[in-house]
Amino acid sequence: MKLKDQVCSLELSKQLKELEVKQESLFVWYPAVDGYNCGIWNEPTTADIVPEVGAISAFTVAELGEMLPMMIKNGYLELGNDSYGWFCAYRKEEADWDTKDVVGIVRDKNEANARAKMLVYLLEHKVINL
């Protein structure tokens, strides 16, 4: 599985940085000659090519899962995959597999992107602060 499929996209990573999400992550998008590359922070083989300046945290599925609140004012966190792809949702109650009571849901083929999209939404709408 490619690294870029394990982290949120560059665009979403930029949005999260603009929204002042703390830049602490396992992986990072860093400037390269032809745009941005994704690599690991501080690993001996890549440390010399990862400049601190201009780097953007590329959050993993696990990191994003940890940042998303279990509960918001009117909903419980639900993360998963169904016939439409990966999703991140908040539901009114912890009803099993019930799609009726969705407060909000975002989807993406990339699991990290689905979580990042929800995080961006929550931050932009000031539902949460990080």
Added chain:
Amino acid sequence: MKLETQVCDLYFAELLKKLGVKQDSYFIYVGNKDNYEIRLSSSIHLIPANVICSTFTVSELGNMLLAFPYPADYKTRWYDNGGVDFEIQFSRTYQGKLSDKRRKIYQKLLKYRIDSKYDNMPKTEANARAKMLVYLLENKII
């Protein structure tokens, strides 16, 4: 978030290896059972003899779990005790059409969901997914 909590424990990683999971991952365990660490599998400094097994990220495990052979819904659930569970359920539209074989799998997954509430529930998403993957492989569901 520490790398250790983003990949499955050595316990699950070794089980997955024994169960024949392809050792193709971004990270690996190196060392021995008493003294081990996580390294990049692509690291040029690796000594093959020191490699214990692959360890898998939440993302890699999620990708493998999608090999479940029937239309299904997957969900991660957190509990108040800090435990994490990964659940699989036949898609709602598919449940009415279960053959005997599929009904048995359905019942196994239901039992897994109930049992997991009383077992030592994993504390990380990676271990919750690894535990489910081990269960599916041991029960020859995937």
